[in-house]
Amino acid sequence: MFRKLAEVFGHGLKNRSxxxxxxxxxxxxxxxxxxxxxxxxxxxxxxxxxxxxKPSTKYLLGTDHFGRDILSMLIKGARNSVIVAFVAIxxxxxxxxxxxxxxxxKKGWVNELIxxxxxxxxxxxxLISAIMITAILGPGSINSIIAIGIFNxxxxxxxxxxxxxxxxxxxxxxxxxxAGKGQFKIxxxxxxxxxxxMLIVQxxxxxxxxxxxxxxxxxxGLGTQPPMPSWGKMLNEAHTFMHFAPQLAIYPGAAIAxxxxxxxxxxxxxxxxxxxxxxxxx
Amino acid sequence: xxxxxxKRVFTLVLTLLVATLVVFVVLEILPGDPAAVMLGINAEAxxxxxxxxxxxxxxxxxxRYIDWVSDLFTGDLGISYTYDVPVSELILSxxxxxxxxxxxxxxxxxxxxxxxxxxxxxxxxxxxxxxxMSFSQIGIAIPNFxxxxxxxxxxxxxxxxxxxxxFAGWDAGIGxxxxxxxxxxxxxxxxxxxxxxxxxRSALLEVLKEDFIRTARAKGVxxxxxxxxxxxxxxxxxxxxxxxxxxxxLLAGTIIIENVFYLPGIGRLIFQAISQRxxxxxxxxxxxxxxxxxxxxxxxxxxxxxIDPRLRGDKDV
Amino acid sequence: MTLLQxxxxxxxxxxxQGPQEVISNINFSMDAGDKLGIVGESGCGxxxxxxAMMSLLPxxxxxxxxxxxxxxxxLSLNSTQICSIRGNRIGMIFQEPMTALNPVKKIGAQVxxxxxxxxxxxxxxxxxxxxELMDKVGLAVSRFPLNLYPHQLxxxxxQRVMIAMAIACNPKILIADEPTTALDVTVQEQIxxxxxxxxxxxxxxxxxxxxDLGVIAQTTQNVMVMYTxxxxxxxxxxxxxxxxxxxxxxxxxxxxxxxxxxxxKKRKRLSCIPGQVPELHLRPQGCNFADRCSKVSHKCKAIxxxxxxxxxxxxxxxxxxxxxxxxx
Numbered sequence: 001m002f003r004k005l006a007e008v009f010g011h012g013l014k015n016r017s018x019x020x021x022x023x024x025x026x027x028x029x030x031x032x033x034x035x036x037x038x039x040x041x042x043x044x045x046x047x048x049x050x051x052x053x054k055p056s057t058k059y060l061l062g063t064d065h066f067g068r069d070i071l072s073m074l075i076k077g078a079r080n081s082v083i084v085a086f087v088a089i090x091x092x093x094x095x096x097x098x099x100x101x102x103x104x105x106k107k108g109w110v111n112e113l114i115x116x117x118x119x120x121x122x123x124x125x126x127l128i129s130a131i132m133i134t135a136i137l138g139p140g141s142i143n144s145i146i147a148i149g150i151f152n153x154x155x156x157x158x159x160x161x162x163x164x165x166x167x168x169x170x171x172x173x174x175x176x177x178x179a180g181k182g183q184f185k186i187x188x189x190x191x192x193x194x195x196x197x198m199l200i201v202q203x204x205x206x207x208x209x210x211x212x213x214x215x216x217x218x219x220x221g222l223g224t225q226p227p228m229p230s231w232g233k234m235l236n237e238a239h240t241f242m243h244f245a246p247q248l249a250i251y252p253g254a255a256i257a258x259x260x261x262x263x264x265x266x267x268x269x270x271x272x273x274x275x276x277x278x279x280x281x282x
Numbered sequence: 283x284x285x286x287x288x289k290r291v292f293t294l295v296l297t298l299l300v301a302t303l304v305v306f307v308v309l310e311i312l313p314g315d316p317a318a319v320m321l322g323i324n325a326e327a328x329x330x331x332x333x334x335x336x337x338x339x340x341x342x343x344x345x346r347y348i349d350w351v352s353d354l355f356t357g358d359l360g361i362s363y364t365y366d367v368p369v370s371e372l373i374l375s376x377x378x379x380x381x382x383x384x385x386x387x388x389x390x391x392x393x394x395x396x397x398x399x400x401x402x403x404x405x406x407x408x409x410x411x412x413x414x415m416s417f418s419q420i421g422i423a424i425p426n427f428x429x430x431x432x433x434x435x436x437x438x439x440x441x442x443x444x445x446x447x448x449f450a451g452w453d454a455g456i457g458x459x460x461x462x463x464x465x466x467x468x469x470x471x472x473x474x475x476x477x478x479x480x481x482x483r484s485a486l487l488e489v490l491k492e493d494f495i496r497t498a499r500a501k502g503v504x505x506x507x508x509x510x511x512x513x514x515x516x517x518x519x520x521x522x523x524x525x526x527x528x529x530x531x532l533l534a535g536t537i538i539i540e541n542v543f544y545l546p547g548i549g550r551l552i553f554q555a556i557s558q559r560x561x562x563x564x565x566x567x568x569x570x571x572x573x574x575x576x577x578x579x580x581x582x583x584x585x586x587x588x589i590d591p592r593l594r595g596d597k598d599v
Numbered sequence: 600m601t602l603l604q605x606x607x608x609x610x611x612x613x614x615x616q617g618p619q620e621v622i623s624n625i626n627f628s629m630d631a632g633d634k635l636g637i638v639g640e641s642g643c644g645x646x647x648x649x650x651a652m653m654s655l656l657p658x659x660x661x662x663x664x665x666x667x668x669x670x671x672x673x674l675s676l677n678s679t680q681i682c683s684i685r686g687n688r689i690g691m692i693f694q695e696p697m698t699a700l701n702p703v704k705k706i707g708a709q710v711x712x713x714x715x716x717x718x719x720x721x722x723x724x725x726x727x728x729x730x731e732l733m734d735k736v737g738l739a740v741s742r743f744p745l746n747l748y749p750h751q752l753x754x755x756x757x758q759r760v761m762i763a764m765a766i767a768c769n770p771k772i773l774i775a776d777e778p779t780t781a782l783d784v785t786v787q788e789q790i791x792x793x794x795x796x797x798x799x800x801x802x803x804x805x806x807x808x809x810x811d812l813g814v815i816a817q818t819t820q821n822v823m824v825m826y827t828x829x830x831x832x833x834x835x836x837x838x839x840x841x842x843x844x845x846x847x848x849x850x851x852x853x854x855x856x857x858x859x860x861x862x863x864k865k866r867k868r869l870s871c872i873p874g875q876v877p878e879l880h881l882r883p884q885g886c887n888f889a890d891r892c893s894k895v896s897h898k899c900k901a902i903x904x905x906x907x908x909x910x911x912x913x914x915x916x917x918x919x920x921x922x923x924x925x926x927x
Contacts, residue, residue: 120297122527123575124304127534128568132305135556135564136313208423215425216538220553235428239542242446246435253428261423493698500653500693501713501764502686504678511712515703590703591748 011273018269024262032078039072044227054247061251064234065241070248073229074255080141080230081259084223085210087145089203092152097199099153100160101191104168105183114161118154126151126213130222141230144223148213152206159202163195197274204267208260215256231256283594286587294580301572302354306347309565315339320363320559333363337562350565359566364558369566372551379449380547383463384536387470388529395475396521399482404509406487414479421476426535430469430542437465447544466543470535474528481524485517492516518589526582530575602771602804603652604628608664610647610656616878621647622828624664629821631771634798634805636819636836638812638851640876644828645808649774652806653691654681668771687717690765692794694777696757700749707745710763717768732763736793755786759793766797773798774806779814791818812852816840824848827876827887829903834913844909844920846892847872886917894919 012018040060047067055062061070103114130147137143167173168191176186217223218232226233231252238248313319317333334340337360338349353359359369402414438446444465450458489495490513498512537549544550548567555563587593610622622644629635637645650656652666654673666673668688673681685691693699701709711729714720720728730740736759749757758778765773775794779787795818798805807818815822815836822839824832824847832845843849850872874891886892889899898918906914 116293116297119579120300122530123297123301123572123579125530125534125575127537128571131552131556131564132308132568135309135559135561136319212425216427216534219425219427220538220541232425235431239431242431242435243439246439249428249431249435253425253431256425256428257420257423260425261419264419264422493693493695494701496655497693497699497761497764498701498712499655500685500691502682502684502716503712504682512701512704516701592702592750 008273012269015269015273017265018273021262021265021267021269024258025266028078028259028262029082031075032082035076035079039069039075041069041072043068043072043076043229045069062247064237064248065245070234070251073234074231074251077229077231077234077252077255078259080224080228081211081214081256084141084145084148084214085207088148088152088210088214089206091145091149092156092206093199093203096153096156096158097160097192100157100162101164101187103157103161104164104191105187111161114157118157121150121154124150127216127220127222130217134222139222139225141224141228144214144217147217148210151213152210155206156199156202159198160195163198164191167191167194201267201271201274204263204270208263208267211256211260211263283587286594287584290580290583294576297576298573299351301576302351302569303347305565305569305572306350309561309568310346311343313561316561320561322559354566354569360562362555362560362563364555364560364563369563372563373548373566373570376546376548376551378452379545380536380540380549382459383466383470383540383545383547384532386463386467387474387536388525388532390467390471391475391478391528392525394471395478396482398475398479399486399521400509400514402479402483403486403490404505411483414483418476418480421473422480424473426469426473427538427542429473430465430539433465433469434542447542449545449547462543462545466539466545469542470532470539474532474535478521478524478528482517482521485520486513489513489516515589519586522582522585522589526579529578533571533574600631601628602631602633602669604665604667605648605652606665606667608648608651608666609662610644610651611661612647612657613659618661620828622651625825625828625830627823627830627833629772629804629806632798632802632804633821634795634807634819636815636822637806637808637825638810638815638822639825640810640851642827642876643825645825646776648825649691649776649806649808652772652774653685653689655685683717686713686765686770687768688770689772689774690768690770691774692758692761692765692776692778695781696754696761697781699761700757702749705746705748706743706752706760707747709749710745710760710767713764713767728767729763732767735766735797736760736763737789738763753786754782755790758782758786758790762790762793762797766801766803769801770803772804772806774808776808777810778807780809780811787814794818812840824851827882829887830916831888832915832917834909838910838913842909842913843926844913844915845888845917846894846919846921846925847888849921849926850891894921894925 012022045068047063050059050063050067051065053059053063053067059069059071061074063069064073099114099117103111126144126147129150130143133143133147164187173186173190176190181189214223214230215232215235218230219236221233221236224230224233234252235249238245238252241248310316315330315334317330317337317339318325321330321333338346341349357370359373361367362369362372365372398414398417402411405411434446437444445462448462450462452459486509490509495508495512498508503511536547537552539545540547540549541553548571552564552567554560555567605625605627608622608625609620611618611620613619625644625648627635637648639645647656651662652668652673654676656662662674664674668684671680671684673684676684700706707729710732711725714725714728718725718728729745733740733743733745738756738759743752743756749760752760761778773794778794779790782790791814794805794807797803805818807815809815819836822834822836823830824839824845826847832839832843832848839848840852843852854871872891877887877890884903885901886895886899886904889895892899896918904916904918906916907920908914909920
């Protein structure tokens with residue numbers, strides 16, 4: 001296991017996307033982690049006297065309309081993005097992968113049913129789900145987690161099924177079946193390890209999409225609620241002050257774009273590194 | 283082709299029915315008493331009862347569901363609780379903003395993306411390709427509402443040449459309407475086109491490796507000809523798939539962008555309805571949006587068959 | 600009259616191991632109406648030489664030498680000039696009928712495409728020409744309408760469409776690259792007969808590329824045996840088949856099972872050539888076949904053999920051509 005990781009890493013160092021994307025993603029996670037121990041200023045501190053300040057040595061990125069330190073809010077907002085995207089991926093993996101594996105193993109009407117369910121879930125983009133949830137429960141960060149998670153389910157189900165179908169055709173599966181192993185055992189012991197790299201790559205992409213979706217929901221006020229800072233929420237507040245403090249709109253958006261780009265680059269690089277066939281054809 | 287269409291129409295109707303069921307269960311049954319949700323916790327018992335009566339909540343659940351579905355067919359969707367006008371009228375007036383916006387955005391993004399994808403693919407591994415791919419990486423990462431804000435800061439706040447928001451109204455004529463939709467359209471279209479350009483490029487590169495491309499060249503078709511006459515149509519299959527998927531993102535995007543630019547469309551309406559707890563409006567809008575996505579997926583499936591004769595299920599000789 | 604002359608042709612391709620010379624200095628020529636076979640194992644360069652004649656090699660490959668068709672050197676033409684030769688003066692049939700046709704275009708349109716490109720015909724004449732071609736290849740329009748798509752045809756029928764496309768503009772040369780390898784055995788015969796008859800009746804020259812000596816014997820008058828990018832034996836097909844001189848040619852021949860022949864009954868096992876085709880970048884210095892050859896000598900490993908003329912019609916690139924004794 002360790003050797004394989006080291007090997008992937010070794011190949012990865014030769015891949016530009018992998019290195020650049022990896023560094024940006026790592027930085028993002030470190031910042032999110034840092035927020036548990038330290039931010040330049042507490043984000044709950046309201047200081048009207050120092051509101052809407054331009055960047056200075058005291059407040060590196062300036063302050064918002066409540067006088068809160070923008071940099072501190074960005075740092076803590078990173079944590080929020082990580083948590084929402086992470087849990088949403090957990091939901092997607094936890095429900096989607098078993099569904100996809102079952103569809104690939106069973107075929108017939110089970111497969112048909114799961115695939116139709118998939119198509120159906122695709123018809124409810126996370127925003128529409130979030131709207132429905134908010135309409136009955138009121139807004140909250142749980143909404144965005146559930147809404148994004150639901151949308152992740154068909155994505156992972158589809159990837160898992162597609163990859164599993166191709167593994168089922170291989171000889172070693174035939175060997176396992178002739179040894180009398182059941183479909184469930186084969187799926188868990190043989191199929192899952194073989195499709196894990198594809199799932200990891202998809203997870204990186206969904207992570208990036210999750211951050212984008214969370215930002216969108218928070219921007220609309222359907223997601224994270226104050227006082228927890230969120231990049232989307234910060235943009236929403238910045239919108240009000242766009243005419244006299246346009247700088248407020250720059251930082252959170254740039255943070256989102258940079259993080260998403262880093263994760264996407266990392267995902268692309270990882271795909272090339274994990275899939276030797278693609279590596280050669282490039 | 284006929285059998286194929288019949289099958290697809292059947293699944294379409296089934297999917298639409300399931301969608302109505304989900305929306306109905308989530309918005310009418312899960313909350314317990316929709317009237318209580320709409321009026322809030324401090325409502326008087328009399329007002330609650332009156333609203334229940336008005337909404338027909340005292341009738342059995344099954345009857346209410348069937349009524350609602352048949353109402354969807356007739357277009358008689360009831361009266362909005364907060365606006366006090368028929369919901370269908372409300373939706374229709376808002377669609378005149380949202381639909382042109384979505385249509386303009388998808389047109390613009392396709393017009394940008396497909397040529398970019400073709401340019402990148404035909405200059406594979408050259409500077410032009412790298413440029414397009416970099417544009418695509420950045421475009422994918424930028425949230426459309428942030429891009430919308432940047433556009434506003436540039437064109438409305440700094441240069442003051444375009445309105446920061448609001449809608450001129452169709453009475454003002456096509457010019458002012460287009461002017462108020464210009465920034466929203468760009469904000470929606472550019473990030474979308476980044477993804478589409480990338481898909482177009484990789485689909486084309488994939489197709490250009492196929493045997494039948496070599497056959498075409500062996501016939502004496504030149505590079506331009508192989509690209510346009512042979513590769514492009516085959517590459518359209520994955521492109522159309524992504525365009526279908528993008529439509530649902532575009533709907534979501536329209537909702538957000540309308541809120542950025544204060545456009546009185548479906549997206550604004552659904553937000554006002556949520557904050558006013560107007561469940562009647564929310565319910566019908568959600569099914570409208572979900573139905574639109576389902577319909578688009580249906581159109582995409584039919585388009586596949588138009589593009590790729592193998593999917594039509596015609597008999598062999 | 601010489602129709603095609605290949606002079607000192609070498610091709611270098613970019614592979615995973617870096618640039619590799621896959622064809623080294625081959626020379627041959629053919630007259631109008633000739634039927635030439637190129638035979639060898641996969642990777643010997645037979646398909647690459649065909650692609651070189653069509654100028655269809657990957658863009659990063661390097662070619663040297665000359666391929667002269669009538670009076671033009673194909674390798675020196677620009678892309679517009681080469682497009683006017685492809686499909687017009689040289690037609691080509693590929694191995695995989697399943698993937699070589701465009702799945703989203705009607706077969707009629709695919710056949711008429713080269714006519715539109717190279718012949719100055721109006722719509723009605725084009726349609727007549729397509730109908731005539733489909734008749735010729737055995738897909739009478741009455742049973743196989745021109746608006747069918749490739750997926751509605753069987754492999755053999757698709758290969759017939761390929762042939763119709765390749766001969767649409769009455770090319771001077773038809774190159775058939777393993778045209779029957781992907782087909783059922785029963786269909787193979789029909790397709791080979793069709794190709795031979797078409798060549799006979801129209802007087803076009805045929806280059807038949809195959810790993811199958813049977814196919815070569817059935818369709819050609821001259822044959823060229825290739826091994827790792829070199830020609831090892833060349834001559835009239837009858838001469839070469841009756842008197843195989845290169846150990847490799849003989850090895851190829853002995854590896855074919857002869858059902859029911861007396862030789863098969865006597866010999867208990869099918870012989871095979873020992874060893875493997877050397878990797879391109881590991882080719883030995885002298886004769887490429889030296890490591891697998893039963894008659895190898897020091898000279899073979901040191902210096903590449905030059906052509907030895909056995910007769911006017913028969914050449915071999917070997918220091919120790921086989922004798923009757925060796926073949927027992």
